[in-house]
Amino acid sequence: MRVAVGQAGGPTSVINQSLSAFISEFSPGDLYLIVNGYEGLADDHMIQMGEEEQKHIQMRKQEPGALLGSGRFSFTHEQIKRALSHLIRRKIDVLVFIGGNGTMSALHSLQQQAEAQGYPLNVIGIPKTVDNDIAGIDHAPGFASAAKYVAQSTHFSELDLKAMRNFEQVRILETMGRNVGWLASAAGYLSTESQGPDYIYVPEHEYSIDLIMKDVARAYRAKGYCLIVISEGVSLNNNQTSLSNSRGRTILGGVSKQIEGAVKEKLQLTARAELLGMNQRCYRPAVSKVDEAEAVLVGHRAAELVKGNESGFMIGLQRRDTIGYKAEVTQVPLHIVYDGGERFLPDYYINERQHYNKWLQGIIDIPEPAVSKHSGRSMIL
């Protein structure tokens, strides 16, 4: 059996754990490593895995980034056909990709094209995400570590801002989250009665600058400073802001800067916008141990499916209905993922902190904040 494996989309802190777990189940020689994601596939850029490559990946499994090279690539019909011709020529039986929503739909298209051409190609998807926007599952590896980084950064940033409030009044943290607010909402995980971000804005809802100005003014009046969190994908007055364009995909970002400007101009307060940045998906010390373990699990399960001659599935994670957190590894038909579209954060979680915290608790791997148990009051009077 000849298996080709690749990584696609934005990396996560644990994506290489899934890769390492998957390749550890195969003998060198049976696997082909696709370099630079779908672009590499279209360009026939793959190498046969030798012992050296296998060892190399296993040794670096704790690194962020994507060891095979990932990237973004608009996979046109022409390129799909080209990719398939390479797979046929190389006699690849199974194609496995670690990726997000886009990757699963690309796998689906590839399989359909293979079927149309009468070539028996199995495809299996391994999920990764920082946004948690993949349908058909509870969550995917990568998200919990990003959520941990966001929760911690927000908590520490608020302590910093509180100390500097005679100098700086409003801080606006911008998280990743192109279409969904799971990550931005994690910013409130360490909130207590007397601490936490004042407002969190998510792409599931729509806001106006005027509304946000009212929120900020209210929070500032109440305590002399204000920290808000906003997802990069939020539309203000129906407009998404973007930083730049690359290969047909807009790099979002800048909504916090827009709010910073409005705070300065309309409220006459000092404001600082801050993107939490790439560290959300690559700052290894913030890795959640649960997340890492699950990244390994889905990698192993994918290898099982490949060996069992299964096809057309993405590996998934569901919660078991138990006391305490317990995950179950599932397999989801690709069309469920593909047809499911974006997995939005339910209003139930947006509006009720304790519900969302309970959901996060199992996977985020942050001990209960010691501070909240002892004292609700702040030293600074």
Place this chain on the structure above:
Amino acid sequence: MRVAVGQAGGPTSVINQSLSAFISEFSPGDLYLIVNGYEGLADDHMIQMGEEEQKHIQMRKQEPGALLGSGRFSFTHEQIKRALSHLIRRKIDVLVFIGGNGTMSALHSLQQQAEAQGYPLNVIGIPKTVDNDIAGIDHAPGFASAAKYVAQSTHFSELDLKAMRNFEQVRILETMGRNVGWLASAAGYLSTESQGPDYIYVPEHEYSIDLIMKDVARAYRAKGYCLIVISEGVSLNNNQTSLSNSRGRTILGGVSKQIEGAVKEKLQLTARAELLGMNQRCYRPAVSKVDEAEAVLVGHRAAELVKGNESGFMIGLQRRDTIGYKAEVTQVPLHIVYDGGERFLPDYYINERQHYNKWLQGIIDIPEPAVSKHSGRSMIL
């Protein structure tokens, strides 16, 4: 003996360890806690430390931010006189501040004013910094943890960028460092022959946009992507960029954005500017254990000096001339700090990575990167 203690300037990840160590040497009742730094001092905003406050601080000593409130404040001659009048009325014998360069010169001025008015006021300074710009010492608490965060973030960000190089070509990381390049230069700590930022720009030198464009183009041609690091205080063509103004002090930042614009326009490459942000001074999981231990040490030593009736000193850290790192706690006359001005990063460290790494090695508390030992080559071909 009545002692008043405050915190001033930008917080660090370990500034509350110095505070906690200091106050643990005094009985409740003997200490006055100054709220919000020099502004609180001028406004007579201080509270007598009771058992509750002492416990509160000791319990939260591992938090970032400043438990007493800090802030920035332009301390005019009028305000110095006002502050002194409060200290005299309250019969304060000793004034202690945890702060940076500006704080040490403010303490100096206060002591001189007290002397001129015939009031016996002792002053002692406890250093903190993320920039490492304090004269008369080797380094001060706060810097090493910030350096660790910068070194790690740069390393992880490069792995992330390398994985995404078909989508994003140039990343520009901006660090803190108003006048000195110690922190920006720490970005190269985890560099190996085949990895690490391509260029690091520090405020000690002057650069033109044209020079940086040549650097970026060269690095990009060589390997298909480019990561550079720049200190917020760098002047490009003699101009510092700033984000905003607050209370007479400019918030620096934006130089990376300027470079991003130039890369897009002049080199026609995709670029992303990223400020490493407030996490440099507040992301607790990045704390260096050595840094934290030294923050405790200087706090205790300050208490000893106070009890020994010493005055006019800042506590310092020097290296002992031994094999391996060993620090010595010293006391530096305030005028040495005050007259010494900014402590610049020597060219010796700017130009010779191994020398600067050796200096950092003792304090930064990052294990040798495992990757560099095993393999210089990158998986992505």
